[in-house]
Amino acid sequence: MHRRRFLELSLGLAALPLIVRQAWAATPPAMPGMDHAGHDMAAMAGDSAAVTLPQGRPLPALVRLAHRGGAGSVKAELVAAPLEVPLVPGRKPTTFWAYNGSVPGPLIEAYEGDTVEIAFTNRLAQPTTIHWHGMPVPSEQDGNPHDPVLPGAIRRYRFTLPKGSAGTYWYHPHPHGHTGQQAYMGLAGAFIVRRRDDPLAALPEQLLMLSDLKLDADGRIAANSMADRHDGREGQFVLVNGALQPTLALAEGERQRWRIWNATSARILKLALPAHEVHLVGTDGGPIAAPRRIEHLLLAPGERAELVVTGRFGAGQTPGLVALPYTRGKAMHPEQGEILPLLTLTRHGRRVSAPLPARLADVPALPAPAVKRRVEFAENMADPKAMFLINGKTYDMNRIDFEGKVGQVEEWEIVGNAHMDHPFHLHGTQFQVLARTVDGQWRDEPFLARRDVVNIAADESVRLRFSQELPGLRMFHCHILEHEDQGMMGQLLVRG
């Protein structure tokens, strides 16, 4: 069956993919730099900075995954395949790799206790996997590099979501050495696990998946440069749900619940909404104990957060979501020295909202550890084959770095003996950050949270605790995808 036809049949017209739908709706804007014949002068000279995307449209909703299955189960299909998108006005269509013809991939929603069954078909020309990032799924269902799905093959992923797993997750490929490429080609989707007794359920919810897009002068997705391989890939566009600087309506006094995903390869985003009141209410793996008023939020690649945004439209302040300047120790790309606008908030009237609940959830502290380990992140620029190291080594699929036991509390000290920030990610469970160093001095974390990604800044150390409730092999790695692909990864074997 022709792919397009297949997608229409399997998704229905109502679920037309995001980026495609936008492109179809696009009326080419008047573009600076165009001559009268419609040629982009700078692009003809090979300048990718001249490639522009339409911006300022309403924030696209994430496409929801159509699924079968009654109460307590989610049964669906995912297909990874190339997708042609007429994206850049005046250029040939851009080839993406997409789940179910949609970039970002379709949103999967489930409740605690649900059994999820996804029949996945790989229509790419290379092996892939689906990794259920942050979710407590059995190791053999986790889509780690040991379980590649070959081109043309079908793989059924099946897992049950335990109580206490409500949180903001995502799914993306995790094949050995090709995660970065498959993710930047478009393969990533959001996965929300909900709880029945959610105290914030009444708030209107906005989902914002942030991704990075790097196009060449012809409007094609660009390959990684040397700078990308070193610093982590950065493109000329940071998109929200596949759109450039979209708009969203918010009333004065209105409270909205936002879930935000940093699905970029390498950007550490210091997010802020300067004109509004912002509370952190949840991290990767679910709610924190009580809302915390914040001025900004550092969100590393792979990391997610739940915010409650209250419309205030403070005078003289940028009314939207921005990324503030942040230095992450890049050697070849320029640092982000300017404020990067991500989303515009437009004011629509005034509304009186209920106060935020004082308590959100219990986040009990993990008991004293049975095991302590040290994990050192380092760089060795003298060896191009082993530049990014964990405890002095690059990833070896046949090496077990640590052995642990189911249910045993482990305390890890992650040491950033590096020039660059490297976000640490652990598979299979959530951890609690206990303390981190500031100028060499340990400082206790002000609150406990469920996380599966924590940024480790240059010369910073972070102490965290976790237990693994399921046996099997678990990866831990830097979530700058180019570093992961070059071997900044290790393996923890959890024995039953």
Ligand SMILES: [Cu+2]
């Ligand atoms: Cu890294």
